[in-house]
Amino acid sequence: MFESLTDKLNSVFSKLKSRGKLSEKDIKAGLREIRLALLEADVNYKIVKDFIKSVEVKSLGERVQKSLTPGQQIVKIVNEELVQLMTSDVEEKPLPKNRTSKLLVVGLQGSGKTTACGKLALHYKKNGYEPLLVAADVYRPAAIKQLQTLGKSINIPVYTEDTTKVTKIAKGALKYAAKEFLNLVIFDTAGRLHVDEKMMEEVEDLAKVISPDQILYVADAMTGQDAVNSAKEFNERLDLTGIILTKLDGDTRGGAALSVRAVTGKPIRFVSVGEKLSDLEAFHPDRIASRILGMGDML
Numbered sequence: 001m002f003e004s005l006t007d008k009l010n011s012v013f014s015k016l017k018s019r020g021k022l023s024e025k026d027i028k029a030g031l032r033e034i035r036l037a038l039l040e041a042d043v044n045y046k047i048v049k050d051f052i053k054s055v056e057v058k059s060l061g062e063r064v065q066k067s068l069t070p071g072q073q074i075v076k077i078v079n080e081e082l083v084q085l086m087t088s089d090v091e092e093k094p095l096p097k098n099r100t101s102k103l104l105v106v107g108l109q110g111s112g113k114t115t116a117c118g119k120l121a122l123h124y125k126k127n128g129y130e131p132l133l134v135a136a137d138v139y140r141p142a143a144i145k146q147l148q149t150l151g152k153s154i155n156i157p158v159y160t161e162d163t164t165k166v167t168k169i170a171k172g173a174l175k176y177a178a179k180e181f182l183n184l185v186i187f188d189t190a191g192r193l194h195v196d197e198k199m200m201e202e203v204e205d206l207a208k209v210i211s212p213d214q215i216l217y218v219a220d221a222m223t224g225q226d227a228v229n230s231a232k233e234f235n236e237r238l239d240l241t242g243i244i245l246t247k248l249d250g251d252t253r254g255g256a257a258l259s260v261r262a263v264t265g266k267p268i269r270f271v272s273v274g275e276k277l278s279d280l281e282a283f284h285p286d287r288i289a290s291r292i293l294g295m296g297d298m299l
Helices: 001-016 023-040 045-059 069-084 114-126 141-153 164-177 199-210 226-238 255-264 285-292
Strands: 100-107 129-137 184-189 214-220 242-244 269-271 280-282
Touching: 001 023, 001 069, 001 285, 023 214, 045 069, 045 255, 069 141, 069 184, 069 255, 069 269, 069 285, 100 114, 100 199, 100 226, 100 242, 114 129, 114 184, 114 269, 114 280, 129 164, 129 214, 129 226, 129 285, 164 184, 164 199, 164 226, 199 226, 214 255, 226 255, 255 269, 255 285
Parallel strands: 100 184, 100 214, 129 184, 214 242, 242 269
Antiparallel strands: 269 280
């Protein structure tokens, strides 16, 4: 996770920490290297610019200049700024259990949506919900089979219908959930590009029919800015409530994790950190920042 970015940042910090006192020139040279490392990790250019500016202002202040360990103080400042970058002030509203809550999962093809739906279902089941998975990807027969397999493995029902009309499937699923007293319906949708007008209209129509409590965008953390730009476009059409970052267990460059909250204004809710259905964690900005800085989960 973030190996390349971590190595580059640690190289900069080692140089800074090896000096007893840091001049303005030393700090600016270090920040140039950090800037380059972030850009190479595919972090959004404007975000990098603002991030470096903020770190520079704090690094040139008294906190660093008067410290006996100025290099370590800069590491702490970078950590604080990384946490701030990924922290959302949007409070998460728990899904009510006393009625049927609806969760719409959207994203690009190949981002791991179907698996994410299975992971979400297991997560909520462990938290006392009675979920229903809905196969609303009518373009990929393998997706329906995959969802059925996932549902069977965690003993969660999967609703399917032999039709290509996703709104019809949705209405049928909601009726089924009410009849079976299931209080959380998770809709797995087809992967689509934000430039595909017909497909975007389809998911907008689906959202209108089901009035979801949450719309989660699944972003492949390994695709960097592509995932971020697409999330921004989806958000403009659907008003997302949050992001799920998948494939964080791979050799992720870091661009998506560090950019997506700032670009969309929407919080990262979950991260997928492995292939097992139990490998879904709530997103903690401080933990991710510590991992990026190569400090495990603790600074």
